[in-house]
Amino acid sequence: MMIDLTNVISTADKKLEVTVEPEMECFTSAMGCFPISNKKPFMLCLTNDDNKRLLISGDTTLDVTIPCDRCLEDVVIPMEISIDRIVNLSEGMILMDPDEEEDTFLKEHQLDVDRLIYDEILVHWPTKVLCRDDCKGICPVCGQNLNQRDCGCDRQVLDPRMAKFQDVFKEFKEV
Ligand SMILES: [Zn+2]
Ligand SMILES: [Zn+2]
Missing domain, CATH: 2.40.160 (Porin)
Known part of the structure; x- marks a missing residue:
């Protein structure tokens, strides 16, 4: 106008x-x-x-x-x-x-x-937009909205740093 x-x-x-x-x-x-x-x-x-x-x-x-x-x-x-x-x-x-x-x-x-x-x-304009404070986001493997349901994907293997930590942890347990 x-x-x-x-x-x-x-x-x-x-x-x-x-x-x-x-x-x-x-x-x-x-x-x-x-x-x-x-x-x-x-x-x-x-x-x-x-x-x-x-x-x-x-x-x-x-x-x-x-x-x-x-x-x-x-x-x-x-x-x-x-x-x-x-x-x-x-x-x-x-x-x-x-x-x-x-x-x-x-x-x-x-x-x-x-x-x-x-x-x-x-x-x-907000610097951060969240649908709720504890929004779980989407699954990086299958794209499922994790607020609605858990898809059951193994998401941890996606991050190589995470995988390394798990290996160390496993070795530690085996000793
Ligand atoms: Zn959200
Ligand atoms: Zn998934």
């Missing part, structure tokens, strides 16, 4: 409240595409501060579905999105930060709401 900023950035101390609806269906990054659900309309507040700055703020929540790091089952991660941005203004124009990347939430005098939300999701 795009919001036209022309009016608010050219009128000193103008305050604009817009109800916005996140449109993005999934969060796409180099890691893949992750479905977004439970989106709600929320209020985005745009304030022209003395023609010097534009304050952009708004809060909402949504869910992002990310696979468990161990068993790859989908995990729904609730995220609290808190948008709080400041854009510098000069003579009724947006003063772009020369260091700012090209792909930003501002395009001409349009505010790209989904881009703002995208940036927030990125900030909140």
Whole structure:
């Protein structure tokens, strides 16, 4: 969703409240595409501060579905999105930060709401995703989800370091 900023950035101390609806269906990054659900309309507040700055703020929540790091089952991660941005203004124009990347939430005098939300999701991206703290993961031999049942595979022989330890242990017992 795009919001036209022309009016608010050219009128000193103008305050604009817009109800916005996140449109993005999934969060796409180099890691893949992750479905977004439970989106709600929320209020985005745009304030022209003395023609010097534009304050952009708004809060909402949504869910992002990310696979468990161990068993790859989908995990729904609730995220609290808190948008709080400041854009510098000069003579009724947006003063772009020369260091700012090209792909930003501002395009001409349009505010790209989904881009703002995208940036927030990125900030909140969890470093670790587990379906439960004691997730047993998947069997490296047959791919069975070990939370559902144990497949009975002999998984220890897979790791040569482990096998060596077992040999030592066996020898120790035989002596
Ligand atoms: Zn899991
Ligand atoms: Zn198995």
